Structure formats: structure tokens, C-alpha cells
Amino acid sequence: MADIAAELSGIVGAEYLLAGDAIGEDYAHDEALSSEPVKPAFVARPGNAQQVAQLLKAASELGVPVTARGSGSGMSGAARPRENGLLISFERMSAILEIDTENHVAVVQPGVSLEDLDAELAKHGLVYPVYPGELSASVGGNVGTNAGGMRAIKYGVTRNNVLGLEAALPTGELIRTGGKFVKTSTGYDLTQLIIGSEGTLALATEAILKVQPRMPHQGTVLAPFVDLDEVARAVPKVVSSGVGPLILEYIDGLTMGAITYRAQLQLGVPDEVREKSHAYLVVQLESRSADRLEEDVAEVGELLAGLGAMDVYVLDGSAANKLIDAREKAFWAAKEAGADDIIDTVIPRASLPQFMERVRAIAQENNTFVIGCGHAGDGNVHLAVLQKDHEVRDRVLHDLFEAGINLGGAISGEHGIGRKHTERFLALTDPAKVDLMRRIKTAFDPAGILNPGVLFD
Amino acid sequence: MADIAAELSGIVGAEYLLAGDAIGEDYAHDEALSSEPVKPAFVARPGNAQQVAQLLKAASELGVPVTARGSGSGMSGAARPRENGLLISFERMSAILEIDTENHVAVVQPGVSLEDLDAELAKHGLVYPVYPGELSASVGGNVGTNAGGMRAIKYGVTRNNVLGLEAALPTGELIRTGGKFVKTSTGYDLTQLIIGSEGTLALATEAILKVQPRMPHQGTVLAPFVDLDEVARAVPKVVSSGVGPLILEYIDGLTMGAITYRAQLQLGVPDEVREKSHAYLVVQLESRSADRLEEDVAEVGELLAGLGAMDVYVLDGSAANKLIDAREKAFWAAKEAGADDIIDTVIPRASLPQFMERVRAIAQENNTFVIGCGHAGDGNVHLAVLQKDHEVRDRVLHDLFEAGINLGGAISGEHGIGRKHTERFLALTDPAKVDLMRRIKTAFDPAGILNPGVLFD
Ligand SMILES: Cc1cc2nc3c(=O)[nH]c(=O)nc-3n(C[C@H](O)[C@H](O)[C@H](O)COP(=O)(O)OP(=O)(O)OC[C@H]3O[C@@H](n4cnc5c(N)ncnc54)[C@H](O)[C@@H]3O)c2cc1C
Ligand SMILES: Cc1cc2nc3c(=O)[nH]c(=O)nc-3n(C[C@H](O)[C@H](O)[C@H](O)COP(=O)(O)OP(=O)(O)OC[C@H]3O[C@@H](n4cnc5c(N)ncnc54)[C@H](O)[C@@H]3O)c2cc1C
Numbered sequence: 001m002a003d004i005a006a007e008l009s010g011i012v013g014a015e016y017l018l019a020g021d022a023i024g025e026d027y028a029h030d031e032a033l034s035s036e037p038v039k040p041a042f043v044a045r046p047g048n049a050q051q052v053a054q055l056l057k058a059a060s061e062l063g064v065p066v067t068a069r070g071s072g073s074g075m076s077g078a079a080r081p082r083e084n085g086l087l088i089s090f091e092r093m094s095a096i097l098e099i100d101t102e103n104h105v106a107v108v109q110p111g112v113s114l115e116d117l118d119a120e121l122a123k124h125g126l127v128y129p130v131y132p133g134e135l136s137a138s139v140g141g142n143v144g145t146n147a148g149g150m151r152a153i154k155y156g157v158t159r160n161n162v163l164g165l166e167a168a169l170p171t172g173e174l175i176r177t178g179g180k181f182v183k184t185s186t187g188y189d190l191t192q193l194i195i196g197s198e199g200t201l202a203l204a205t206e207a208i209l210k211v212q213p214r215m216p217h218q219g220t221v222l223a224p225f226v227d228l229d230e231v232a233r234a235v236p237k238v239v240s241s242g243v244g245p246l247i248l249e250y251i252d253g254l255t256m257g258a259i260t261y262r263a264q265l266q267l268g269v270p271d272e273v274r275e276k277s278h279a280y281l282v283v284q285l286e287s288r289s290a291d292r293l294e295e296d297v298a299e300v301g302e303l304l305a306g307l308g309a310m311d312v313y314v315l316d317g318s319a320a321n322k323l324i325d326a327r328e329k330a331f332w333a334a335k336e337a338g339a340d341d342i343i344d345t346v347i348p349r350a351s352l353p354q355f356m357e358r359v360r361a362i363a364q365e366n367n368t369f370v371i372g373c374g375h376a377g378d379g380n381v382h383l384a385v386l387q388k389d390h391e392v393r394d395r396v397l398h399d400l401f402e403a404g405i406n407l408g409g410a411i412s413g414e415h416g417i418g419r420k421h422t423e424r425f426l427a428l429t430d431p432a433k434v435d436l437m438r439r440i441k442t443a444f445d446p447a448g449i450l451n452p453g454v455l456f457d
Numbered sequence: 458m459a460d461i462a463a464e465l466s467g468i469v470g471a472e473y474l475l476a477g478d479a480i481g482e483d484y485a486h487d488e489a490l491s492s493e494p495v496k497p498a499f500v501a502r503p504g505n506a507q508q509v510a511q512l513l514k515a516a517s518e519l520g521v522p523v524t525a526r527g528s529g530s531g532m533s534g535a536a537r538p539r540e541n542g543l544l545i546s547f548e549r550m551s552a553i554l555e556i557d558t559e560n561h562v563a564v565v566q567p568g569v570s571l572e573d574l575d576a577e578l579a580k581h582g583l584v585y586p587v588y589p590g591e592l593s594a595s596v597g598g599n600v601g602t603n604a605g606g607m608r609a610i611k612y613g614v615t616r617n618n619v620l621g622l623e624a625a626l627p628t629g630e631l632i633r634t635g636g637k638f639v640k641t642s643t644g645y646d647l648t649q650l651i652i653g654s655e656g657t658l659a660l661a662t663e664a665i666l667k668v669q670p671r672m673p674h675q676g677t678v679l680a681p682f683v684d685l686d687e688v689a690r691a692v693p694k695v696v697s698s699g700v701g702p703l704i705l706e707y708i709d710g711l712t713m714g715a716i717t718y719r720a721q722l723q724l725g726v727p728d729e730v731r732e733k734s735h736a737y738l739v740v741q742l743e744s745r746s747a748d749r750l751e752e753d754v755a756e757v758g759e760l761l762a763g764l765g766a767m768d769v770y771v772l773d774g775s776a777a778n779k780l781i782d783a784r785e786k787a788f789w790a791a792k793e794a795g796a797d798d799i800i801d802t803v804i805p806r807a808s809l810p811q812f813m814e815r816v817r818a819i820a821q822e823n824n825t826f827v828i829g830c831g832h833a834g835d836g837n838v839h840l841a842v843l844q845k846d847h848e849v850r851d852r853v854l855h856d857l858f859e860a861g862i863n864l865g866g867a868i869s870g871e872h873g874i875g876r877k878h879t880e881r882f883l884a885l886t887d888p889a890k891v892d893l894m895r896r897i898k899t900a901f902d903p904a905g906i907l908n909p910g911v912l913f914d
Contacts, residue, residue, distance in 0.1 A: 102693040102807035103836075125697075146642045157640045159649070160617060173889035179865050180805035181836045183614045185603045185653050186867040186874060187882065187912055188894050192616070192649035196642050213699040236559040240582070242670040242745040288699040292749065348637035350559035379560075379638045408636050410643040417643060425644065432630035437645050439900035443893065455644055 001041065004062055008044055008086065011054045016092070018043040027069065027087055031134075031331070032077035032420050034340050034393075040067070040081035045092050049166055049174055049205035052088065056203065057172030059086055060447040066170075067451050068199040070141025071113060073134040075331075075342055076418025078144065078198040078454050088203065090140050096120050097206070103180045105163060106209045110140025117209075127214040129155035132414070133328035143204045146196030148414030150247045150284075150324070153239075153377035155212070157414060159195045166206035167194055170445040180208055193440070198416050199451045201444040215286040218246070219297040220320035223309035224269060224277035228252065231279045232352035234307040235376050238283060241303060243296050247284035248377030249327060250352075255373045255384075256280050258333045263326035267319060273310050281309070281376065282323065330373055334384035340393055341385040341420075345404035346413030349379035358403035359383065366396050380413035398424050419453050426457065458498065461519055465501055465543065468511045473549070475500040484526065484544055488591075488788070489534035489877050491797050491850075497524070497538035502549050506623055506631055506662035509545065513660065514629030516543055517904040523627075524908050525656040527598025528570060530591045532788075532799055533875025535601065535655040535911050545660065547597050553577050554663070560637045562620060563666045567597025574666075584671040586612035589871070590785035600661045603653030605871030607704045607741075607781070610696075610834035612669070614871060616652045623663035624651055627902040637665055650897070655873050656908045658901040672743040675703070676754040677777035680766035681726060681734035685709065688736045689809035691764040692833050695740060698760060700753050704741035705834030706784060707809075712830045712841075713737050715790045720783035724776060730767050738766070738833065739780065787830055791841035797850055798842040798877075802861035803870030806836035815860040816840065823853050837870035855881050876910050883914065 028037035094111035132149035164178025485494035522542035551568035621635025
């Protein structure tokens with residue numbers, strides 16, 4: 001152990017290597033619920049890409065498992081370290097290296113938070129449009145999980161907005177993939193392969209992000225419906241209309257109660273509507289022109305009214321921001337309410353009613369409480385599962401995932417598999433695909449040091 | 458050979474296996490210039506996915522090289538078969554299996570042409586927005602090359618519009634990747650890895666395509682500039698404006714002359730402007746409202762006038778269609794003019810002036826004629842190279858690619874590497890990346906049967 005410490009601190013410098021009791025509690029976990037914190041043997045805080053590559057090379061030689069950590073806001077335990085392992089924290093590599101207004105890209109280090117990036121881009125009238133609910137999250141972590149968020153219906157997810165990477169390979173090389181351009185057909189797309197690989201293939205040491213003009217005007221429509229089936233039927237019509245919504249979010253009645261209560265938010269929905277509504281649709285639009293926005297908001301309002309909305313509320317800017325903010329914090333509301341797990345199954349959006357029927361049945365069979373909200377436009381359903389019994393909960397999660405897969409969906413839309421769901425992922429995935437992924441893993445990481453226990457056992 | 462024939466015809470049926478003289482000339486080439494046609498030993502025309510998987514399994518066991526062919530419109534020789542090999546032609550697998558208006562996806566077999574797909578989607582008011590210049594191209598071929606085209610500035614390329622695949626692995630399994638949803642974080646993204654791999658990793662037997670509402674209104678602005686530097690300076694401003702152009706294309710003066718002459722097209726540009734203009738910018742906009750389109754067209758016109766355009770022409774629908782069509786056929790004009798090669802280097806779009814300066818220098822040093830046009834918004838420069846001497850031409854291509862790479866670009870934006878550029882790709886790419894790609898190749902294709910000679914030697 002002392003030898004390993006010496007080798008690692010030789011790379012990053014003694015002040016940037018922590019071991020034993022010097023390692024703070026924060027490094028022991030991410031935001032996955034019902035997961036025991038695990039302190040790693042070492043935490044290294046590299047200052048540049050070369051150090052990251054050297055750390056990986058040393059770890060490969062020494063057989064030390066390595067977990068990368070951005071901001072630790074992940075939901076699947078993918079940044080939870082191994083007891084005998086090395087945690088590489090990107091906190092010191094958080095610079096915005098360049099904002100290039102001609103090519104419309106930002107070049108950043110992986111540790112930069114979305115919040116800091118957004119503040120800087122705003123000065124240039126630009127936006128990086130990936131907004132997962134937690135803006136303390138880092139770009140490197142977003143690359144790890146292929147983070148999504150509410151605006152994915154318009155702008156796509158991390159995968160659609162990262163144009164290139166610098167990445168350290170477990171074999172010790174630094175490579176560059178992609179570039180300041182939106183497309184290339186020059187060999188395999190390593191950028192895309194690394195994105196969403198949850199720190200199991202390579203570690204991003206720099207990212208080239210596609211940025212967009214920042215739209216000055218936003219408008220928000222809130223529509224209560226009798227139930228989620230009606231919401232699910234309305235969603236394709238909003239998409240077909242061509243208004244190009246920025247956000248298309250559903251919130252079930254209970255979740256709406258919990259998040260508005262927590263935020264002390266009055267939305268002006270009368271009691272009699274609130275009592276009868278079991279599902280809300282939130283549509284946010286943006287535009288570069290105030291007039292067009294007003295037209296579009298009116299159009300969406302009429303459309304929803306014709307599609308069975310019990311009422312339609314155009315929220316003013318401040319109420320809208322508060323609602324979106326409260327929705328982003330739904331996780332904290334669920335946690336406070338005692339949620340034992342959060343999942344984010346993705347299904348074809350038109351299958352939402354069938355999926356929710358299965359969800360209700362599974363919940364009932366297992367005496368488990370399940371509530372939620374989700375990115376309705378993406379078919380990405382976030383469910384809070386309240387069930388203290390570990391075994392029952394495991395069964396519920398398995399059945400929920402299976403129900404999603406049977407409808408043509410997948411286990412996770414944006415949170416990832418992590419340590420939490422690896423076992424279920426392996427049980428529910430075509431073995432031919434798992435084998436192929438294992439071979440790809442070995443192609444990157446022959447010594448198997450990167451995040452063992454995530455995706456594979 | 459007879460044994461192999463028996464085995465292959467046992468899979469697809471005797472009438473769907475061709476050998477020897479029964480193999481037509483068409484199967485011997487794609488549209489890559491200066492490439493000798495090569496007749497394969499066998500052509501199989503499978504009727505379903507299982508047959509494709511069985512063909513690959515047999516080929517792996519027998520050590521027979523396999524090349525997939527869609528419509529053979531590729532520009533890089535990636536569908537050019539091996540003399541002793543098997544060509545799998547997807548011509549019989551060309552069905553549109555489903556147009557799903559709720560999830561906004563189309564599910565198709567790989568052999569379907571973009572033209573047929575477009576006609577069918579139009580009936581539903583939908584569009585698959587990837588429009589490479591040749592609509593006889595197949596979706597499978599588009600997956601192979603990660604095809605782009607003029608609308609990539611708004612909608613992205615094939616990679617951004619394919620949500621899932623069914624694919625046959627060289628090891629004989631059929632797998633499904635992705636699904637009818639826009640995002641997932643559930644293991645490695647095999648969809649993205651297969652797209653752009655030029656038939657070297659797996660063969661697509663089905664594709665789930667993201668489709669969009671079809672916009673009813675389009676408007677086109679043509680602006681002559683003194684030179685390409687001015688065009689390159691104007692492009693980021695159009696992007697920043699937020700109008701969201703559908704097409705942002707540059708055409709150099711000589712190419713404009715050639716394509717309008719070939720199409721017998723009068724654009725109303727007066728002689729004195731034409732004489733002084735060395736580069737044109739074409740901006741196409743679309744909208745769901747005629748009024749908004751008119752406003753946007755006017756805005757772009759004013760913007761370009763302020764950015765140094767010598768004049769601004771708003772083309773009527775018919776002239777616009779003819780110009781876009783003529784641009785798409787630029788390849789044929791170049792071929793007729795005796796072009797010996799076409800390349801499509803991609804660079805950061807703001808580096809266009811520096812790149813073109815290098816292009817001019819390389820052309821001059823080597824006594825070679827180089828003209829072009831390109832997807833200015835994407836930094837994707839299509840150059841026709843006229844140089845009969847094989848060795849000089851090789852050097853010119855090498856130098857052009859190197860110039861692009863030195864500016865942070867890549868060899869190909871959308872045509873791919875194919876058999877034509879594999880040698881240069883290997884010479885110009887970081888060996889650590891090539892080695893990694895080779896290991897990925899082996900993870901998919903341990904017997905090395907899929908398109909040997911493409912990407913790797
Ligand atoms: C309240 C709340 C709301 C949320 N809402 C959303 C949401 O709407 N959408 C969504 O997608 N997520 C959401 N999340 C989850 C979380 O914010 C995302 O998963 C985010 O991408 C994690 O970023 P991070 O920096 O915290 O990464 P971490 O948790 O530190 O790490 C995540 C993964 O990335 C890997 N990683 C870290 N750095 C790198 C690197 N440089 N290179 C390669 N891999 C790396 C880690 O090893 C791990 O596998 C939410 C979380 C919270 C707490
Ligand atoms: C006039 C003209 C204009 C063009 N304009 C453009 C343009 O603007 N943008 C652009 O990107 N391209 C353009 N092209 C090039 C060409 O149309 C594209 O490369 C297209 O993707 C090729 O499709 P195809 O069906 O003809 O494929 P093919 O040429 O038959 O094959 C292309 C590659 O795909 C592989 N492949 C075929 N089927 C499958 C499958 N089922 N699974 C996996 N791999 C498969 C092949 O092995 C090969 O590697 C143009 C070509 C012409 C002739």
C-alpha cells in the first residue's frame with residue numbers, strides 16, 4: 001500500500017493525494033439512494049490530463065481499481081469508489097478553456113460544473129442546452145452518464161452535444177476524438193462510445209461542447225389532465241404541431257403535491273381541478289421573438305384544451321421558473337418522503353399508459369408505493385419507489401425494468417446502470433450484447449481497472 | 458469454391474446467390490472515382506435478417522471476406538467488393554416496416570432508398586431529415602457512412618437521426634440496439650458505434666429512424682461574395698442570429714458556373730456581379746408559417762448585405778429547388794469535367810479561409826486543379842481534384858488531409874475512408890487511436906471477415 005501511495009503521489013504531488021483518514025466522507029458516495037458509502041484507499045486530484053493518463057497507467061500496472069468522480073451527483077452509484085481502490089476526483093480540472101463564438105463550441109475541462117459553464121456562456125449570449133436537474137453536476141460526470149434532463153426533447157442529451165473529447169486510456173495514452181465540427185466519418189466514433197460508459201472505458205480530460213444561441217423568451221403552459229393516459233395521448237400531438245417544445249414534462253398528482261408543497265408554490269390551480277387531476281403536463285417553449293412566443297403559447301394552450309386538458313394555465317416567468325426548479329428538485333422531495341430508490345426507465349413515449357398500468361400492478365402486488373414524474377416527450381419515466389424491504393424492493397425494480405424492456409424500452413434513460421443496477425442489467429440484457437460489450441471493455445481496458453462492478457461483475 | 462457456393466445458397470436460396478459471370482457489372486463498384494471495378498466471387502441477396510446473420514457466421518467459419526452493399530452510391534470505395542469475397546446486397550430487404558406517428562419514428566429495412574422513404578413519410582406529413590445529395594442511397598448505406606448532406610446544419614447527420622438498429626454480428630448473432638426513444642444510458646451505445654463503421658463491425662438489418670414534422674414553407678437566399686473568406690466570416694453570424702437555417706452551403710465561382718451551366722439554370726445574377734464574385738453562400742430556411750418564413754428570409758437578406766454580400770437574391774421556389782438539385786449533382790458535373798477524385802475534409806468552420814489558403818498552395822505546388830463547394834455551416838469542404846498522375850494525386854490528397862487535420866479537422870466529414878483512403882488514414886491518425894480501433898474491430902469481428910482493407914490494412 002505504501003508503495004502504491006508513493007507511486008501515485010509521485011504523479012500528482014503529495015498534497016493532491018489523500019489516503020486513509022484524510023479522505024472526507026463526501027468521496028464515499030454519490031446520490032444513489034439505499035447505498036452504503038465506501039471509502040476508497042486513495043483519492044487523487046490530478047491537475048492535468050497527463051497526470052490522469054499516468055495515474056491510469058500506474059493503476060493498470062499495479063492492478064488498482066479506479067473510479068472517476070465529477071461532482072458525485074449521480075443516481076446510480078457509478079461514482080461510488082472501491083474500498084481498495086483509487087478515486088480520481090476532477091475537482092482541480094474545472095477550467096473553461098475557450099468559448100469559441102465562431103465555431104459555436106466551448107472547450108472545457110471535465111470538472112467544470114454546468115452552473116459555472118452556464119454563467120460564462122450567458123455572457124456571450126450562448127447556452128449549452130443540456131440541463132439535467134442538478135447544475136452542480138460536472139461535464140465529465142455528464143459524459144459518464146450521458147446526462148439528459150428536461151430540455152432533451154428539443155436539444156437532445158449529452159451525446160448529441162459533445163463534439164469531441166480528450167481522453168486518458170487505461171493503457172496510459174491520451175487520445176483526442178472528434179473536434180470543433182458537428183460530423184465526421186473517419187473511423188469509429190470513440191466520442192460516442194466513451195459517452196455513457198460510466199467511467200468504465202476511458203476518462204475524459206477535456207470536452208468540446210456544441211453551444212447554441214441563447215433564446216431570450218420563454219413561455220410555460222401547465223395543463224392538468226384526468227390521468228396520465230390523457231397526457232400520453234396529448235404528447236405526440238404537441239410534437240406533431242411543429243412548435244418544437246423546449247420541455248414536455250409530466251408530473252403525477254402526488255408528486256405535484258409534494259414538490260409544490262415543498263417549494264411553497266401557488267400555481268393558481270383551483271381546488272376542484274386539483275382534486276380531479278391525476279397528471280399534469282408542463283410545456284415550455286422558447287423563441288427569439290416575444291410575438292412568436294405569444295402565438296406559440298396560445299397555440300399550445302388551444303391544442304391541449306382540445307386534447308382533454310381540464311384547464312390550461314399560462315404561467316408567468318417567476319411561477320414557471322419556480323415550477324421547473326421544484327420539478328428539478330423532485331428527487332429531494334422523494335428522498336425526504338422516504339423514497340428507497342429512484343429509477344428512470346425509458347420506453348417509447350406512446351407506451352406510457354401501458355407501462356404505468358404495469359407499474360400500478362407491480363406496486364400493488366408488492367405492497368409498494370410508487371410515484372413519479374418524467375420527461376414525457378422522451379418516454380423517460382422517473383419513479384420513486386418506497387419499500388424498505390430489500391428483497392421486495394429488488395423484485396419490484398427487476399419487474400419494473402422488465403416491464404419497460406418488454407415494451408421496447410431500456411433500464412435507464414439518463415441515470416445509468418452504475419453499481420446499483422449492474423446485476424439486473426446483466427440478468428435482463430441479451431447475453432450476445434453483454435458479451436460484445438465485455439469484449440469492447442477489454443479492448444479499452446485490458447487490465448480491467450476502470451470502475452469494476454459497473455456494467456459487469 | 459463449390460463448397461462455399463453450396464453453403465451460401467443453402468442460406469439464401471439458389472436463386473438469390475450469384476457467382477461468376479452471373480454477377481453484373483454494377484456490383485463491382487460504387488461511385489468512388491479512379492477506382493478499378495472488382496467483381497466478387499459471390500453476390501448474396503438475403504431476404505431477411507436471419508439469413509444475413511447466417512451468411513456472416515458461415516463467412517467467419519469459412520474465412521470469406523464480406524462486403525455489404527446498399528445502393529452503391531458511396532464515394533470512398535467502401536462497397537467495392539473483394540475479388541475472392543462475398544458481396545451482400547440488401548436490395549431485397551427494402552421494406553418500410555412501420556411509420557409510427559405517435560413515437561415519431563419509422564422502422565425500415567436497410568435496403569430502402571431515401572427517395573422511397575421520403576415519398577411514404579410525406580403522406581403522413583413527416584420527414585426523415587437526412588438528405589445526402591443522392592436519394593437513391595439506402596438507409597443501410599447511410600448507416601455505413603454516417604451520411605450527412607446539406608440539412609445537417611439543422612438536423613444533424615445519420616448518427617443523430619438513427620435511434621436503434623437490428624444488426625447481424627460477424628459471430629452470427631442478431632442483436633437489437635437502442636429503440637423507439639431518443640436517449641438511453643444502459644450500457645455502451647452500440648448503435649453509435651456501428652454507424653459510420655463502413656460495414657466493418659456489423660451489418661444493419663433494420664433501423665429505427667427519428668422522423669420530424671414536415672415543414673410546409675421553405676425560402677432560399679443566394680448571396681454572391683467577393684471570396685470565400687467573406688463567406689466564412691458570414692456563416693457564424695447567420696448561426697448566431699438564431700434563425701436556425703436548414704441549409705448553409707458555399708459554392709465557389711467555378712463550381713457555380715459548372716453546375717448552373719449543366720442544369721441550364723438562370724439565377725438572375727447580373728454579369729458584372731458574377732464576374733467579381735468568387736464564392737456564393739446559399740441559405741435555405743424553413744418554417745411552419747409563411748409569415749414567419751418571409752420575416753426570416755428578409756432578416757437573413759439584411760444580415761448578409763451587412764456582412765459584405767455583393768447582392769442578395771431571394772430565389773423563387775422553382776429556382777431554389779433547381780439550384781439545390783444542381784448543387785446535389787455537383788459530383789456529376791465534376792466527374793464530367795474530368796475530376797479524378799473527390800474529397801470531403803471537415804474542419805472547424807471558422808478555419809475555412811486558412812484551409813482554402815493551404816488548398817490553393819498545395820494545388821499550385823503540384824500543378825493540380827482543385828475546385829469545390831461544401832457544407833459551410835458544418836466546415837465540410839467538398840473538393841474535386843483534377844490530376845491524372847496517380848503519384849502526384851496521392852501526394853495532393855495526403856497534403857490536403859494533413860492540412861485539414863493540422864487545423865483540427867478530420868479526413869472525411871461524411872463520405873468515409875473506404876478502400877480509397879485507408880492507407881492515408883492509417884498514416885495520418887494517432888497510432889494509439891488506430892490500435893484502439895483495431896481492438897474494437899476484433900471485439901466485433903474476431904475472424905476479420907467484414908470489409909477487410911477498409912479502415913485497416
Ligand atoms: C436533484 C438531482 C436531479 C438530477 N436530475 C437529473 C436529470 O434531470 N437528468 C440526468 O441525466 N441526471 C440527473 N441527475 C443525476 C446527475 O446529476 C447526473 O448523473 C450527472 O451526469 C452526474 O454528474 P456528476 O459530475 O455529479 O458525476 P458523478 O456522479 O461524479 O459521476 C457520474 C459518472 O461519471 C463518471 N465520470 C465522472 N467524471 C468522469 C470523467 N472525467 N470521464 C469519464 N467518466 C467520468 C463517474 O465515474 C460515474 O460513472 C440528478 C441528480 C440530482 C441529485
Ligand atoms: C451525386 C452524389 C451525391 C452525394 N451526396 C452526398 C452527400 O451530400 N452527403 C453524403 O453523406 N453522401 C453523399 N453521397 C455519397 C453516398 O450517397 C452516401 O455515402 C450514402 O450513404 C451511400 O449509401 P449507399 O446505399 O449507396 O451505400 P453503399 O455505397 O452501397 O455502401 C456504403 C457503405 O455502407 C456499407 N453498408 C451498406 N449497407 C449496409 C448495412 N446494411 N449495414 C452496414 N453497413 C452497410 C457498405 O459496406 C459501405 O461501407 C453522394 C453520392 C453521389 C453519387
